[in-house]
Amino acid sequence: MELTRFLAFLAAVLPVAYGAPSQASTSLHPEILAAMKRDLGLDAKQATARVARELAATDVIEQLRSSAGDSFAGAWVAEDGTTINVGVTDPALAAEVTSAGATPAIMANSLSKLEQAKAALDNLDIEQPKTLATDSADSGVAAYYVDVAANKLVLEALAGSIAHAESLAEQVGLTASEFEVRTVEEMPTTFATVQGGDAYLINRSARCSIGFAVTTGFVSAGHCGSSGNSATTSAGAALGTFSGSVFPGSADMSYVRTVSGTTLRGYINSYGSGTLPVSGSTASAVGASICRSGSTTGVHCGTVGALGATVNYAEGRVTGLTRTSVCAEPGDSGGSFYSGAQAQGVTSGGSGSCTSGGTTYFQPVNEILSTYSLTLVRA
Template structure:
């Protein structure tokens, strides 16, 4: 089976200017347009316009992050994709935000304050002592992250751990108005499986999805394999060996160095709708539309919910993941997330499935590239 069937990339090139899409933007691949229509209720014109605006929004947000300094409290794109909201703690900076093309939101907590509290949690043992009143099946802290729109640190906990989550927030110096505990029914899991399919196999057994091609191989999720593990096609042809892998800990990422003679074209299997190109890796803001492609469930879309989330898998805690509303299923692990033509990351894990919907997390691709000194293959 050709390697191009395993590479997961993005849709067509979009304009950089914030505003109406150029004719180039209208070349979003039909498979992606269909997924955005199904999952976000957008027609082709709305989808291409939204993606164009979101790509440009990233530049506006970075500009304001720098100019507002310690007063910066986060940013997000409105649900309809038409407005960039930038939160600041200083009313005097509202005009600067407006002049940059964004909508100012005045809040109490800076992003740095909430992120410092989250980092303090990352350095703590957050396991909960078991009691007769708290069984192992209904207790656990699933994830925690900064919700920039709410201007709070959010802790997701099973029903038996809500009080424990509140205590943890207090331990890192947060008062009631600075955090929120959300109850979830299940703990997140990774999406690897041992079933065969149109993907790559690790040690000829477990199955994952290729994320993005780099000039010397491809990247995927760290939980898919450890350093030295082999990667093959489902038919047994050698792809290469895991040269780097992190999981759990501060990432869920891996780099597979491929065998000599392997060629990466910058395209992927479009699941019956042709190949999809990639043009860059500009990170999307909270609220942006985002799509995911994986070997089990194909292409699905949703929105970015939170950045730099910490997730607690059975194997251990992982920091620095991005939370989304996109569904995924076993075998999708390692597959690509993208906004328009911009690579975002590789599938880590989550909960739910593509029948009932779910919450998923991905490892940002730019961290993988910088960690291993890799160059993304572009069309």
Template sequence: MELTKFLAVMAAVLPVAYGAPVEAANQLHPEILAAMKRDLGLDAEQATARVARELAATDVIENARRSTGDDFAGAWVARDGAAIHVAITNEARAAEVEAAGATPVFVRNSLTKLEQAKLALDGIDIDQVQTLDSTAEAVGVAAYFVDVASNKLVIEALPGSVAHAEGLAAQVGLADGEFEVVTVQEMPTTLALIRGGDPYYINRSARCSVGFAVTTGFVSAGHCGTSGSSATTSAGAALGTFSGSVFPGSADMSYIRAASGSTYTNAIAGASARITGSTVTAVGGSICRSGSTTGVFCGSVRALGATVNYAEGRVTGLTQTNVCAEPGDSGGSFYSGAQAQGVTSGGSGNCNSGGTTYFQPVNEILSTYGLTLVRS
């Protein structure tokens, strides 16, 4: 199968439109609308209106951030996408937030302090305590991130590591009220799958999903393959070779340079839809994911810049969502409306009971490898 047709199949559930943000929101693909109805309870009119509001919120938040300076403590959109909240540590800045078009929320902890604490955690070798006692509580620190809505650093830990997590918070200088330990029941895992099926295969064994087409190939997750690994269709036809890959560490990203003579498109099968850009959606914004195992599922952004502890090692700079995913969805597209957001990294749970999924922001992939999204 030529890459053009392959990527069209992979992009069959990507958002539509090539044009202005409002135009893009009004042309959401039927499969995206169906997923937003199923996962977010929104009809077509509500879904398109929400996406348009969230695209506009990006500029509002940036204007508020610039005007409030060091007093800016983060921002998020409301659960229904109707309001934009901007946290500030100085109530005197409230008028500037309102002038920018957002609702001010006064908080105690500065964003700088919380982000510096998270950065300090990134520099600690977090020992995942092991036990041979089968009756003991499960242990492990799963992930941590700054939750701007709660104005705290959140550390997710298995039941047996709550005290460990609290000690880590104290180690990086956080006091009560500046952090929260949330108990989770399982550690996150990457989502590659060794079994037969479509989309693309790495060295003709592990299966992952295409993220987004770029002018010289496509991008996906770093844990899917290493530099030099081959990417093929299920029939063994060459799609390209991994030209760059980072995992674990500072990212979970890869760039697959396509085979000679291939053409590239983000066209949706049976339509003339396009991804129009890669504007980052805010915390609380709606987001959807396409993967080769489960198709399209939607949810919301929960946190930016999360650190996740996989079995293979720690990965920083991921975005946390409440969208589900399953093995084989790795590398697949995350998007808000017509704006590319990132590629699926990993998480926990499944699409029957729900789950948490992290993605690697696409803009970092594009800038790292000097790539350009396909827009035609």
């Protein structure tokens, strides 16, 4: 669609999307509304309006990404969910961004430049050389990702690896103004654990959470199980077998093909009352609100912090994850990340807890569906 035609289309639909929510957007489940009130401070009206705005923002961002080309510098939804910010390196594109209903931000670095640097970092050995001065408990590069609002590649590292992280950024050709090293207190971990639970067990021992039902089974995290492992209920009833699994490396995803007779429903366990419907898998933008459901901590919400992050787990590096401010704990692995009724991904790992707060990464669900040629079950 040509940009002028698209802008005319937006002029008609944005007043609806950014004003009062439509009938479809007011169908958020009470459990989602309760979690968004607890974690984001939003009442029911604010929550439903925000989800509607964020869904509309996806189309605006994708169209401007296409029209801006190499000048596109990333996009994010403002913290209060009311504004779409679109970065461009060419000031001449500012009027175009404004006409599309977004707020332009003139940036020094294109998104493609920062993503190329991150891809180069993915191909490096990022382990820190051991020296007598290195305290292994205080060293390590935890994760790295493109922070579109800061317009920089961000590397998160323990205090003993700050200089090493800076050296890695320089190795991929970044100058001091193009990257930032942020100190973190702990390395990320996956959320699998060996204990009984009400989700599903791998080889009748470790517990994880189901992500989403597909027409032939369900998807979850790759670190939960390997191809050939069994999946059972906590009571020992057979669910199926891991037919595909990737972890670590390019993803943290798995596909379990379920046994004949398994009922596959397009809903998410709310761990409260009732279930949460799944109606699609439109990916949310940076800054958008997002929620997670897992068998250990139930439903919690936060916002999307970065796309395409690389995380350095003890088991190895994983690329292509989405960074969020949602908390999670052991046993939540593989569980559902969603925005409104849109499936987003499956819980991978992170740091912190739901008592102290934390950072959690998820594997985007659309990549899982594409990799294994799966179809999401919808409500």
